[in-house]
Amino acid sequence: MQSAALARSARLAWWAGLAVLAAAPFIGLYPIFMMNALCFAIFACAFNLLLGFTGLLSFGHAAYFGAAAYVTGWLVRTAGWSPELGVIAGTVLAGLIGLAVGLIAIRRQGIYFAMITLAMAQMVYFVWLQAPFTGGEDGLQGVPRGTLFGFIPLASDVTLYYVVLAVFVAVFLFIVRVVHSPYGQVLKAIRENEPRAVSLGYDVDRYKLLAFVLSTALAGLAGSMKTLVLGFATLSDAHWSLSGEVVLMALLGGLGTFAGPVLGAFTIIGLQNFLADRVGAWVTVIIGAIFVVCVVAFRRGFVGELLAWQQRRGKQAD
Amino acid sequence: MNLKKIPTACALAAAALFTAATPVQAQISGDVIKIGIITDMAGVYGDIDGMGGVEAIRMAIADMGGAINGKKVEVLYAEHQNKADVAAAKAREWFDTQGLDMLIGGTNSGTALAMAKVASEKKKPFLVVGAASSALTNDQCSPYTVHWAYDTVALAKGTGSAVVKAGGKTWYFLTADYAFGAALQADVSTVVKAAGGTVVGSVKHPLSASDFSSFLLQAQASKAQILGMANAGGDTINTIKAANEFGITKTMKLAGLLVFINDIHSLGLKTTQGMYLTDSWYWNQSAETRAWGRRFFEKFKRMPSSVQAGDYSAALQYLKAVKATNSDDADKVLEQMRKTPINDVFAKGGFIRADGRMVHDMYLMQVKAPEQSNEPWDYYNVVETLKGEAAWTTKADTKCPLWK
């Protein structure tokens, strides 16, 4: 009885949220900001697939975001590829780099895994720094938006916004599908008790590697889309501070939930946007403080805490 | 639908409402003229432009009476942290949501190139004051970019020529690894080779590197006569300090290819005396510049750099053109600016060329010895004036399609 009512209000709220997103350009929200936030939401969801649902902390996830951002930027600008091919190429490349890193890192567990991914990401970063095509400190500028599939011109912010929104919804649903699938169940088992999963006969490393590659590819997708939106790719997209930020987005929103990373992404991007002009360097301090508070007292994040509160309320009502 | 979907929706709704606190699509400003400046405030180039630049723009607004034909004038400013993406995103946001009418480019060529693209897309004037790369009026030229103060070609023709003439035939470059350093190294190399010198080698260092020792050792190993420092601001200061520390100055002469008065002030005359540098403006050149310099000094307790004077001039000339055409339409104002000769404290007889270059005199100067200096900030002797077109890219060399 409780769950039926809850499920109904859930559905309502779900549609309401989607409606707001769909109407965003017309209710006065700045499309560039929204698109940026959506790209980071994709990034955070991809990251959450790895940490929240598989239990692997990759502390260098920006490497894949940045790699795809650069590759897509270069393909679309210099090689003249159309945007959808550029994005696909970026995504695939990010996945391949993820495969390479994963093969090296997956042997190790927990904290070692995190440090190795961080160091590997740093290596990729320095490659981008040196590679002439990225433009180094200047970044890869002037990436045109082109026409999608040959007939949808993306120059208009509003058109591009709906494309980005569509991609976001697709990624979101994909992740939900993966998590609910039998494969996703095994991932959950690995997260909760890896030795037991091994004893049950699962090739744990293969599962983890696939999750890693999926996560990095989707992170790449986010990076590619971001390049199209903003028209450039720079070193910030591959810097380890971005890796840290995406962890915070997932953590703040709620690890292991679906809405959490989205909420976390919007919050952090919104905060940065809102505060950057007003408080300058204190943005970093605030981000750091949120990290500390989250780890010490708010580990379940917004959505996690909300869920826990609901369950507590549910128990009381019963 | 399971329980997890409530939070999804609440989350999305809340997030959307939250983001309502963020920038909103605005109408183009009808009543206010907005000038924006995006520059390095706290980083390696912070002193050269920074808040001093903002102050200089305010002085220009004040000198125009604070309002043009009844419309108030406002300054927006932001820090780009020497990151091209931050600069470009901020510029785009200002154009889209704040109704920005004119953008002034601060230091750092990478950011300037990025902002030039945004301004050109939005069809708004972009007056670059702080950045150096000659590409802004060459292969990256645009009808909306005006390069106001100085550029790497002028620096090369000034300092580069002077050092070669004084006997520096073999060069080794220590270059800041981004657009500016590359442009400066390229332009100076051209001048050096044309004057019969040779470039023995070069090494790139990251922007705001902390330790130059290993790069300097490489420079020393090349046995070149001249160490060309294709960097600026804090990087140049640190290079000079490290060069002294490692005894590099005993075997090589240091050529500061872009040096501002703030750098000399930081290092002191003892260390820098005799050094050649090329600049677009010096506060102690004439009665008019002295007066303006002291005005700035009162507010800021520091003498203005040429970039800060350039900020003033760019803002002033823009506002004059807005007044004359009674419009903030970019094309009309730019056309007016191109028609009008520039005569203010920054430049005399200056004009904007078809490629966007603001042509004016440049000055080759030499740093005074400590005993020659009469007061604080009295640091330079003007050795030579590069008049008008002599300092800049020539029509034969340009790749800009706007100037053919």
Added chain:
Amino acid sequence: MEILGIPLQAFLGQLMLGLVNGSFYAMLSLGLAVIFGLLGIVNFAHGALYMIGAYVAWMSLEYFGLNYWFALVLAPLVVGALGVVIERTLLKRLYKIDPIYGLLLTFGLALIAEGVFRDQFGVSGQQYPVPELLQGATNLGFMVLPNYRAFVVFASLLVCLATWWVIERTRLGSYLRAGTENPALVQAFGVNVPMMVMLTYAAGAGLAALAGVLAAPVIQVTPLMGSNLIIVVFAVVVIGGMGSILGSILTGLVLGIVEGLTKVFYPEASSVVVFVIMAIVLMIRPAGLFGKEA
């Protein structure tokens, strides 16, 4: 004279600089290894503590006129005290849960520290003069070596060896090592384990601060000096074997030298070489060169 096409002067000069860098890597990775080995915390704030140590030195000179030699003692004490506060208020809560939270917490602390100092001091950095006693340079023939850099090498080697000796060869060290393996048992023997843990973190922080003071005259004192270094230090610790004290020291020195040599032959690769080595080491010996299998 030439080695592999490079003049001997350049070669030895870069080697020397590499040794100096290596000393910093060794000191910092030592502190990191101590904290990780004995506490199980990956202290991402290590770079920030190093930076704060340098700033304490700068501030004590700028505001109080206390010279370098005071700073060498003062900075580790101040930062060590800060370490005590951090451990008592924050880290203590995380020992029982997944170690990634320790990493994330210290990451957050690093951001806070960097942001505060960046707001106060800007990014371009403060100059810190070389102490008079160590000024000047010695002409070694193949290069002019500033005396201060030679001092840095000696000082850090001394500190590293002293720390290693305390941990591996003294009774206090044995308590520490035992306390991390089996705290309950050691506590039952009457040793105050929580106090030891707290002091260990403080000592690690102090080590970082000491490195910061040593570094101050060499590179500028900037809020970013820690974050620029910390990831390389992580790589060093991973290569050396997390938890191995001796491993970190040796690896730090060797890697500094390798980096210096790379600058001679292939300068563009110098920033990547440490990570490439890390990838190779991990493929051959996943636990690191001197590490014990986790």
